[in-house]
Amino acid sequence: MSILSPEMSSFAPSSKKQKTTISKSDGPFFSDIGKIEYKPDAGPEQTLVFKHYNAKEVVMGRTMEDWLRFSVCFWHSFRGTGADAFGFPTIDRPWDDGTHSMENAKRRLRAAFEFFARLGNKYWTFHDRDIAPEGSTLAESNANLDEMVDLAYDLQRQKGVKLLWVTCNLFAHSRYMNGAATNPDAHVSIYAAAQVKKGLEIAHRLGAENFVFWGGREGYQSLLNTDIRAELDHMAAFFRMVVAYKHKIGFKGQLLIEPKAKEPTRHQYDYDVQTVMSFLHQYDLSQHFKINVEPNHTTLAGHPYEHDIQLASAYGFLGSVDANTGSPDLGWDTDQFPMDIRNCTVVMKIIMEQGGLSPGGLNFDAKVRRESVAVEDLFIAHIGAMDAFARGLRNAANIISDGHMKTALENRYTSWGSGLGARIKKGEATLEDCEKYIMQKGDPSHTSGKQEHFEAMLNYYL
Template sequence: MAMFSQPSTKRQKTAKDSTRMTETTEHFPGISKIEYKGSSAPYDDTLCYRYYNANERINGRTMEDWIKPAVSFTAFKYNGNDAHGKPTFQRNWNDNSFTNENYKRTISAAFEFCSKLGIKYWTAFDSDLMPDADFYEELNVHFEDVCDFIQDLQQKSFAKPLWIAPDLHSNPRFASGAGTSCDANVMMQASHRVKKCLEIAQKLNAESFLVSSPREGYGIVLNTDVQKELKHFARLLKMSSDYKDRLGFRGQLLLEPYTNFKHSKQTKNNQHNTTMSYIYDPISSVCFLKHYNLDRQYKIVTDFGHQLYMSSAYNAVGSIELNDSNKLNLKEAVLLMKSFMENSGYQPGGINLKLTPTRDSVDYKDVFIMYIHYIDMLAKGLRISAKMLQDQTFTKNIQQRYSSYYSGFGSRLSNGEATLEECEDQFRKLHGQYTDNVTSGRSEHWEAVFENFISSCKLN
């Protein structure tokens, strides 16, 4: 693979030179737009979609609208390094320099990647889009410059942000948190980044705006005023919500708990976060938001599985985070998309694919194949879940299992109309004796039925 050639020292490149270069350079030569070929495609053809047909309608909505996959720009900085070894590849768009030109090349490559994948959404932290700065005015110039650059790319590719987020964790100044820092100056600097990112989110027509929380916590309680830090973090979120309204930004505000970062490949390998997190998982996030009366302004970015089901029960799901280190299999994909369909999708919804190849996957095709595989798995899960809901075998079983709550005194219990005294009277009249009998949930049976159903599904 050709390495990126360093700029000549004889002539300093200008911003216009850099922009012209990113517009004309093809970062993935030899790779055409990925097409849908259906399940009849040869089994060794891995550069096509077998199940993801973006415009195909399922249960009244397109596949693209149900899944809404997004490409994480964060993953485009990964170079194969881990805790046990140095980088194994260098992409032609990234020379590892902290210059505007290098960031613009990376953004240009990411847009080309989205276009060839046929994906209309992307996600990014501000640190994915531009270099940091030591001075207020310099940072503002970076924000405005990158916003103009992305707006030009969006007009040609039609890809837009699923969410944009300020990076409130990478810089050493946030070692003790951003909104929960013991230093008011740090919180002021964090607030400035939030303000500028909200402005970019509005200009780029982002679906959502994300506040992440991997550093919002404490190391030891001996030097920490926990209540004050929680109050300050809530204040940062409230200021963000207020400015969103003044700005006229109509996107959804999102809060991302620590567990999403815990599952990240980079975080697991480097083990860099040892804080006791205030916003550990979706449940603690919901409690925090409700306690500070922010639950109407913010929704949660959650993992699939248990965290998704609990967040959904609280009507708090704003988006899904899918990391390649937290492996997704077909059964989980079916249950994920079933949850989507039962809730008519999550608005604004979307699945952020933060995927990085293995250290020895140095070919550009490997990156495409990885994203195609995950998107296809979600699409296959969507097709199967639609058949499950149509079949109603599982739905009827759940209804039958809870049938005692649908009529008689059970319905009064379920609707909150009964009192403890009435429960006692009803128990004395109808039963009068405690029983140790347990009704089988038949879990093994339904696990087997589920696997048989997946195996028997005939998909297009």
């Protein structure tokens, strides 16, 4: 998730900030772009068609649409302005007049659903503060949300689009500069809890299939002024209130935590999947939460692209994926659209082997580049990423069906399937048994890891 998109207009030049009203169309907003079609024979210059994503195509017993469960995120696609930490906004959308009015918020939402209809995705995601302006009081903010949620409810029904998940923005406002659930000031944490209460209610109202927690400022800048144990204890207490209220209102959605290693704090308490799993087990919350993995965050933690997805899946914690990528050479969270076929293939192999992501999905938590200012770029970015994952899906299906990579992997661990290896796995062996075995068998031989063999096999399917 971006920490900047909804708020970056405040960094605009003063001349732009003085403009309070800009006349904008009420739609249609994409009249020159029709519904995106599947044209497998289209040439490389035709980027406003699907060349690989065929929603109803059946792959290993399910449609592509069902396996992939694509979702468009509202914040990057309809609140993003191209601004970054080093520059002012570059993107001027026909549906956005630059104000924080309810009229502008409604126009943005209508534009988003027009986009969904043309793209053909079945899911969307948003932060509470993305869709409704924050008021001067919590009551005013909640009233704005209620009005926007009523519109979203109607648009979902009209367009046949569902809500993959909701999350609360507990990081952008200055009140959260020292964190939300982990803030040293209990008053701030209480405000965050009240905000999440409303978030769960609107998620329930809109039929969200998940609810995500991204701890944007749940971490520290310096250990000198931080009581780590107290802050983690407070975060666990916060999540216990969430679980209790979820059950109280009858919300059936899956609760998800999204790891991130760094940015904006020096250290985030949700550093990576292994850290989150440890936290959940430590505080007896593991039965209530799964994990929303963002691979761009995985690489920020110094891991390979698919590491967190693989680890979460191995332990039954993989709930959803924020489908994006980054530029590891830059070292920060760039939220790019995923176009790498190798990465999409290994991710889909993991997802298919665990039986799918439902009720999670592949949410495009990604933004067009600052320089990609044309409206059609927004379509092309999503189309390219959807095609990349469609190719990854087909590749993964072939890998799984052929079984060569699975067999090769299993062969590396055959010694654990019988004899003393099997007894160790079952907890039936002792250190004395191990010593006796070595005295009889001697030193182990060198066994090749065959990394290059595995890499070559993967390349065959790409």
